[in-house]
């Protein structure tokens with residue numbers, strides 16, 4: 001964004017632009033970034049909905065590609081001013097191998113950084129995760145913490161490990177010289193559990209509830225808080241960071257920001273009921289119906305079955321030792337760092353976020369009939 005003529009004609013590249021968060025970021029950029037000239041959407045799987053975007057004033061370029069292939073990333077990035085790197089393998093269920101998770105999340109991120117350097121792209125926004133911090137394997141609570149709260153981040157699972165490694169690569173790359181001699185400016189956004197239109201796990205819980213006759217059974221105590229943030233606000237934060245990285249490079253370069261909004265602090269299940277309740281589901285029990293030791297046993301059995309069945313089929317239920325530990329450990333955020341550094345305020349109130357998500361679940365209901 002070296003001179004003002006270019007400043008009106010920005011080229012953005014969004015990796016993972018066809019995923020759950022990526023689609024919201026793409027749509028938000030088209031609505032909220034008036035300086036956009038071209039929007040490149042790079043994804044392994046391109047969505048058919050991209051076609052409708054191609055009729056607007058911004059040039060929308062869909063690029064089918066793989067972040068693990070350095071040459072594909074570099075080719076897509078040539079001439080881009082800003083890259084928002086969202087692509088990742090989000091797998092806490094054992095669907096993909098640890099090696100594949102590492103290749104996509106870590107090597108893929110390294111490829112994005114090297115492509116910035118090679119092509120002279122100066123601004124890189126990385127979608128990290130709360131999981132780079134925790135919950136850790138010791139189950140320590142992180143109660144309404146911020147970016148500076150001390151916490152022992154210890155990971156064994158391939159997904160959080162890969163996100164932590166990738167985030168470190170991105171932060172360490174801040175200040176590297178890119179083609180043309182300018183310095184790379186990077187930063188990382190750490191969403192907590194994202195919810196909203198398109199959220200696959202919410203869809204799974206909804207369908208599971210329907211199969212169980214409109215009921216879900218409480219497994220986690222109400223006292224365990226799990227951080228959640230609305231997808232529209234996460235997308236808005238990405239757009240703002242991408243916009244503000246140039247004018248506030250000295251302040252924002254190399255920084256991490258939790259993604260937050262006004263969503264209430266609740267347990268994972270109680271929070272889901274904010275949307276599933278108005279769609280006719282009921283959460284049975286004021287306390288967990290099964291003792292915790294039995295849930296641990298079931299989760300361990302699932303892990304064992306997954307391992308035994310792997311040669312024959314992929315068995316990847318929602319409950320495993322890792323997901324149980326995450327759901328059962330308090331991890332919530334309370335911070336205003338994004339507001340202080342780049343003026344972020346949530347674009348969607350809690351009421352809006354809730355209404356939009358309920359409408360989306362209701363639409364699932366009518367399409368299921």
Ligand SMILES: NC(=O)c1ccc[n+]([C@@H]2O[C@H](COP(=O)([O-])OP(=O)(O)OC[C@H]3O[C@@H](n4cnc5c(N)ncnc54)[C@H](O)[C@@H]3O)[C@@H](O)[C@H]2O)c1
Pocket residue numbers: 015016017018019020021022042043044045065066067068086087088089090104108127128129130163190191192193194195
């Ligand atoms: N969903 C959450 O609650 C959450 C929370 C915190 C952080 N995140 C992070 O946000 C990002 C997006 O997550 P999401 O929930 O939208 O996931 P998603 O699976 O819906 O989207 C990921 C996108 O990346 C693409 N992708 C995967 N491998 C690729 C590859 N090798 N090359 C190119 N594209 C590839 C997928 O096709 C998909 O469109 C991820 O980096 C994830 O770690 C998600």
Ligand SMILES: CC(C)CCC[C@@H](C)[C@H]1CC[C@H]2[C@@H]3[C@H](O)C=C4C[C@@H](O)CC[C@]4(C)[C@H]3CC[C@]12C
Pocket residue numbers: 090092128129130131192193194201219220226268318319322323324326327
């Ligand atoms: C014990 C069962 C009743 C419930 C199991 C729920 C479980 C599948 C949920 C609970 C918490 C969820 C994770 C959390 O919201 C945050 C993230 C961070 C993000 O980077 C990727 C997704 C992930 C790990 C969620 C996955 C699904 C989890 C574990």
